[in-house]
Amino acid sequence: MTTIRSEARLQESLADVTRLLDKHRLLESLTHRQEGPRKDLLESLQHRQNLAELQRRLRTMHPADLAYVLEALPLDDRRTVWEQLDADLAGKVFVEISGPVRASLVETVSEEHLVAVLMRLDPEDLSYVSDSLPSEIAERVSRALEAAGRPVIEEPQYDEDCVGHYMTREWIAVPETYTMQDALAELRARGELPPQTDRIFVVDARHILRGGVPLHTLLLAAPDTPVSATVSEDTISFSPHQDATDAAKAFERYDLVSAPVVDERGKLVGRLTVDTVMDLLRNESSLRALQHAGLSRDEDLFAAPLDSARNRWPWLAINLVTAFIASRVIGQFEGAIRELAALAALMPIVASIGGNTGNQTMALVIRALAVDRLQLVGGARRLVNKELAVSLLNGSVWGLIVGTAAFVLYGSVALGAVMSGAVVLNLVVAGIAGVAIPLSLHATGRDPAQGASVLLTFITDAMGFFLFLGLATLFLL
Amino acid sequence: MTTIRSEARLQESLADVTRLLDKHRLLESLTHRQEGPRKDLLESLQHRQNLAELQRRLRTMHPADLAYVLEALPLDDRRTVWEQLDADLAGKVFVEISGPVRASLVETVSEEHLVAVLMRLDPEDLSYVSDSLPSEIAERVSRALEAAGRPVIEEPQYDEDCVGHYMTREWIAVPETYTMQDALAELRARGELPPQTDRIFVVDARHILRGGVPLHTLLLAAPDTPVSATVSEDTISFSPHQDATDAAKAFERYDLVSAPVVDERGKLVGRLTVDTVMDLLRNESSLRALQHAGLSRDEDLFAAPLDSARNRWPWLAINLVTAFIASRVIGQFEGAIRELAALAALMPIVASIGGNTGNQTMALVIRALAVDRLQLVGGARRLVNKELAVSLLNGSVWGLIVGTAAFVLYGSVALGAVMSGAVVLNLVVAGIAGVAIPLSLHATGRDPAQGASVLLTFITDAMGFFLFLGLATLFLL
Numbered sequence: 024m025t026t027i028r029s030e031a032r033l034q035e036s037l038a039d040v041t042r043l044l045d046k047h048r049l050l051e052s053l054t055h056r057q058e059g060p061r062k063d064l065l066e067s068l069q070h071r072q073n074l075a076e077l078q079r080r081l082r083t084m085h086p087a088d089l090a091y092v093l094e095a096l097p098l099d100d101r102r103t104v105w106e107q108l109d110a111d112l113a114g115k116v117f118v119e120i121s122g123p124v125r126a127s128l129v130e131t132v133s134e135e136h137l138v139a140v141l142m143r144l145d146p147e148d149l150s151y152v153s154d155s156l157p158s159e160i161a162e163r164v165s166r167a168l169e170a171a172g173r174p175v176i177e178e179p180q181y182d183e184d185c186v187g188h189y190m191t192r193e194w195i196a197v198p199e200t201y202t203m204q205d206a207l208a209e210l211r212a213r214g215e216l217p218p219q220t221d222r223i224f225v226v227d228a229r230h231i232l233r234g235g236v237p238l239h240t241l242l243l244a245a246p247d248t249p250v251s252a253t254v255s256e257d258t259i260s261f262s263p264h265q266d267a268t269d270a271a272k273a274f275e276r277y278d279l280v281s282a283p284v285v286d287e288r289g290k291l292v293g294r295l296t297v298d299t300v301m302d303l304l305r306n307e308s309s310l311r312a313l314q315h316a317g318l319s320r321d322e323d324l325f326a327a328p329l330d331s332a333r334n335r336w337p338w339l340a341i342n343l344v345t346a347f348i349a350s351r352v353i354g355q356f357e358g359a360i361r362e363l364a365a366l367a368a369l370m371p372i373v374a375s376i377g378g379n380t381g382n383q384t385m386a387l388v389i390r391a392l393a394v395d396r397l398q399l400v401g402g403a404r405r406l407v408n409k410e411l412a413v414s415l416l417n418g419s420v421w422g423l424i425v426g427t428a429a430f431v432l433y434g435s436v437a438l439g440a441v442m443s444g445a446v447v448l449n450l451v452v453a454g455i456a457g458v459a460i461p462l463s464l465h466a467t468g469r470d471p472a473q474g475a476s477v478l479l480t481f482i483t484d485a486m487g488f489f490l491f492l493g494l495a496t497l498f499l500l
Numbered sequence: 501m502t503t504i505r506s507e508a509r510l511q512e513s514l515a516d517v518t519r520l521l522d523k524h525r526l527l528e529s530l531t532h533r534q535e536g537p538r539k540d541l542l543e544s545l546q547h548r549q550n551l552a553e554l555q556r557r558l559r560t561m562h563p564a565d566l567a568y569v570l571e572a573l574p575l576d577d578r579r580t581v582w583e584q585l586d587a588d589l590a591g592k593v594f595v596e597i598s599g600p601v602r603a604s605l606v607e608t609v610s611e612e613h614l615v616a617v618l619m620r621l622d623p624e625d626l627s628y629v630s631d632s633l634p635s636e637i638a639e640r641v642s643r644a645l646e647a648a649g650r651p652v653i654e655e656p657q658y659d660e661d662c663v664g665h666y667m668t669r670e671w672i673a674v675p676e677t678y679t680m681q682d683a684l685a686e687l688r689a690r691g692e693l694p695p696q697t698d699r700i701f702v703v704d705a706r707h708i709l710r711g712g713v714p715l716h717t718l719l720l721a722a723p724d725t726p727v728s729a730t731v732s733e734d735t736i737s738f739s740p741h742q743d744a745t746d747a748a749k750a751f752e753r754y755d756l757v758s759a760p761v762v763d764e765r766g767k768l769v770g771r772l773t774v775d776t777v778m779d780l781l782r783n784e785s786s787l788r789a790l791q792h793a794g795l796s797r798d799e800d801l802f803a804a805p806l807d808s809a810r811n812r813w814p815w816l817a818i819n820l821v822t823a824f825i826a827s828r829v830i831g832q833f834e835g836a837i838r839e840l841a842a843l844a845a846l847m848p849i850v851a852s853i854g855g856n857t858g859n860q861t862m863a864l865v866i867r868a869l870a871v872d873r874l875q876l877v878g879g880a881r882r883l884v885n886k887e888l889a890v891s892l893l894n895g896s897v898w899g900l901i902v903g904t905a906a907f908v909l910y911g912s913v914a915l916g917a918v919m920s921g922a923v924v925l926n927l928v929v930a931g932i933a934g935v936a937i938p939l940s941l942h943a944t945g946r947d948p949a950q951g952a953s954v955l956l957t958f959i960t961d962a963m964g965f966f967l968f969l970g971l972a973t974l975f976l977l
Contacts, residue, residue: 033872085753085754087753087754088753091753091872094871095872095879097879097882207719210716210719210720211719211720214720215716215720216716216720218755219755219757220716221698221715221757238698238715238716238719239687239692239693239697239715241719242684242687242688242715242718242719243687243688243691243692243693274778275775275778275779275782276562276564276565276568277562277564278695278696278775280696280698280757280774297757297774297778298752298755300778301751301752301774301777301778301781302752304778304781304782304785305752305781308781308785309867309870309871311789312788312789312792312863312866312867313863313864313867315789315792315863316859316860316862316863317856317859317860317863318860318863318864321867322864324864324868324879324883324886325882325883325886326886328886328889328890328893329893331886331890332890332893332894332897335857335860335890335894336894336897338856338860339853339856339857339894339898342852342853342856343849343853343898343901343902346848346849346852346853347849347905349848350845350846350848350849351845353844353845353848354842354845354909357841357842357844357845358841360837360841360844361837361838361841364834364835364837364838364844365831365834366844367830367834367837367841367843367844367847368827368828368830368831368834369827370844371823371826371827371830371848371851371961372820372823372824372827374848375819375823375961376816376819376820376823379794379815379816379819380812380816382793382794383793383794383795383812383815385793386789386790386792386793386794386795387790387795387799387801389789390786390789390790390798391801393786394571394786395510395568395572397572397801402572402574402801405574405802406801406802409801409802409803409805409808412805413805413808413809413812416805416806416809417809417812417813417816420809420813421816421820424820425820428824432831484848484852
């Protein structure tokens with residue numbers, strides 16, 4: 024065995040593949056340019072040798088690594104690599120790659136090849152990728168599968184946020200009447216275990232789950248022990264309709280590797296595994312980061328500019344509306360600004376510091392909601408009180424600093440005092456909004472992370488302008 | 501066996517515990533208020549019964565669930581619950597809870613009790629929590645352990661971002677000369693396997709790792725097969741000095757449950773398990789979200805306001821400096837604003853739309869960096885070109901809309917045209933900054949997510965003001 028340093032291996036693979044692709048592009052451009060028949064022959068020989076080397080290199084790679092390489096490559100190189108993969112390997116890679124890149128492949132590769140690849144997938148993988156497929160391709164594959172006597176693509180039965188969507192139908196279950204020896208004999212007869220099997224399941228005659236027996240119990244227990252005697256008491260099971268994120272949290276909390284999924288009668292219908300849960304958590308956290316920045320979905324880095332631009336429009340539209348409303352708040356004070364132009368220069372500071380503290384508070388509340396720390400009655404009240412205290416404290420400290428700076432810049436004590444007052448008040452607004460917005464979104468069943476930031480910034484901007492310009496009108500003019 | 505719905509179970513536990521705590525507080529307040537000796541007796545009996553019930557309830561709970569309950573409770577209730585736990589259970593809970601809550605417990609509970617709890621921890625867990633302990637407590641525990649003839653708290657050997665910090669020292673390794681039967685006999689002699697054991701390791705006489713044998717191979721292979729014959733070819737191993745995040749990515753990519761950690765000579769020195777990797781990924785993603793909002797670290801929701809306020813100061817200070825600089829940009833155009841106060845009302849819109857598109861671009865680039873999609877030479881150039889195209893496209897569309905709105909509001913075609921031009925130019929600035937900032941931070945070895953947003957908003961604000969007010973001065977006045 025050679026131990027493998029995974030990141031180094033990956034970088035090496037990527038470097039090899041890009042080198043061969045560079046050569047491929049060079050040879051291709053030469054072939055197109057030159058016309059002489061002899062040169063042509065020589066170059067096309069080189070060309071084929073190069074492609075064969077690329078094929079050999081790709082065949083040695085893990086499907087997950089190939090997926091990684093495909094994600095890193097621009098569109099034309101992606102197609103070249105994809106065309107060198109045999110259908111089996113291409114199928115595995117197709118399942119591993121991310122949604123947007125899968126969509127880019129569907130658009131660029133030939134339909135025949137794609138159908139041939141899809142035919143190799145098992146029904147579960149096929150149903151998993153079927154969302155990314157245009158309906159005509161899905162139909163072609165269905166028809167071809169039917170002709171070959173295999174089950175057609177199943178419609179996904181469960182919503183994307185349910186446990187059922189993520190569970191596998193591969194598991195090992197033995198009757199509760201078995202002994203350890205019987206169970207071992209059954210395992211040996213199968214020859215191989217499904218991936219991520221850390222326990223087998225025990226079911227009764229009606230296929231109702233009795234519990235799980237960890238593999239190490241199978242290894243260590245006496246052969247004539249009945250499996251029912253070793254079934255672990257507190258096997259955690261999930262319902263296929265349960266929220267997948269809740270199940271993922273349970274995996275984290277109880278350090279699970281696999282867990283049974285049972286229907287409402289307790290019948291075993293699936294198995295959830297830790298690798299799926301990790302993918303789910305990763306996707307959720309990255310989607311949240313993207314949504315936080317106002318993107319509707321993940322984007323292929325090398326997508327067409329128009330597609331990319333469209334992905335960003337809904338957010339920009341909302342933001343423009345709020346920015347215009349905040350602008351109208353300023354518009355009401357144009358007289359004051361004409362008299363004292365310093366107000367125009369200072370007002371973004373009041374808005375900005377409010378937005379910042381509000382977003383800090385909100386990040387903490389969203390985090391607390393995500394790990395269910397705010398379930399208690401009275402917890403929210405306590406939190407508001409604490410955040411108000413923090414706002415007043417921060418307001419006094421930073422209000423004084425900001426006010427002093429304004430006084431130094433413009434030499435007016437009154438302007439400094441108005442600035443200080445506006446900062447204190449806007450920080451209180453920010454503190455309240457920072458707690459109230461995510462809690463209200465959560466209470467109405469929405470994701471508190473989505474849209475919360477734009478709403479908060481709107482409130483702290485508009486109120487910041489209003490408080491500062493309003494106080495200035497009252498006390499300075 | 502009863503199958504358990506984990507979230508429901510957790511909510512039930514929390515409800516039970518809060519009910520008992522509410523009763524506890526009520527009884528406590530009564531005991532303090534009333535003075536009569538008979539009532540006192542009755543109530544103190546009730547009080548003790550209530551605490552006993554709480555203790556019983558807590559004892560039935562999983563340490564991870566107890567940790568969850570502690571996190572959700574305010575400080576005084578936390579202490580009450582903590583005091584009802586026996587030292588063994590308290591130790592397990594102490595390891596499970598998050599850093600800030602651990603720190604709050606250290607501050608509130610009695611030192612004697614804490615030392616007693618810490619004495620029950622194994623050296624690995626003790627070293628894990630020792631960062632959260634004040635030095636005098638760590639020393640007391642060390643002295644007590646020494647007196648009891650047990651190893652003292654080890655100084656952590658590895659940095660917090662290294663694989664070594666996360667690996668466990670519990671694993672099973674057998675000599676390469678063993679047969680399957682020998683290995684099974686060794687496992688049976690141990691009686692129990694360390695958690696998350698999906699494979700045992702095979703080492704040579706010098707304790708150099710030869711590879712791993714999955715448990716299912718142990719189950720399925722013939723008893724007289726030598727373990728060396730079944731060692732899996734591509735066991736992925738890590739170095740203790742390797743970046744833990746890279747190792748976590750490999751766990752995700754190759755669906756690992758456990759993996760060996762070997763030193764530079766190939767000797768087995770530890771084992772990394774999927775539960776630790778999940779915790780690591782979860783902590784990273786939540787820390788990133790908090791840092792993105794400008795918090796230095798996670799905060800206990802019920803922390804003292806002054807501690808909370810301080811956690812938010814570094815960011816606010818930086819932000820104030822940038823806001824003041826942007827304000828000085830406006831200050832240069834006070835003459836223009838006095839002449840045309842509409843400029844003051846419209847300028848935040850130009851800044852805001854720039855900040856938004858810039859943050860969208862940046863979120864995509866940060867995501868691409870996180871999943872290593874931007875490793876290719878030329879990838880960054882391609883990306884800049886694409887983002888510039890998106891910016892120009894978005895600029896034309898939104899610039900026209902914004903310009904039209906400005907014309908409608910103020911009835912001046914020239915003002916509308918200046919507004920459009922400023923939006924287009926600021927979106928181009930935002931696109932370039934959105935790609936350049938995270939790439940430069942990444943190139944200098946820094947985390948691209950941290951501080952990127954404040955820098956970007958500074959650039960788009962200052963440039964937005966400058967471009968709009970500058971164009972207005974040139975063409976309108």
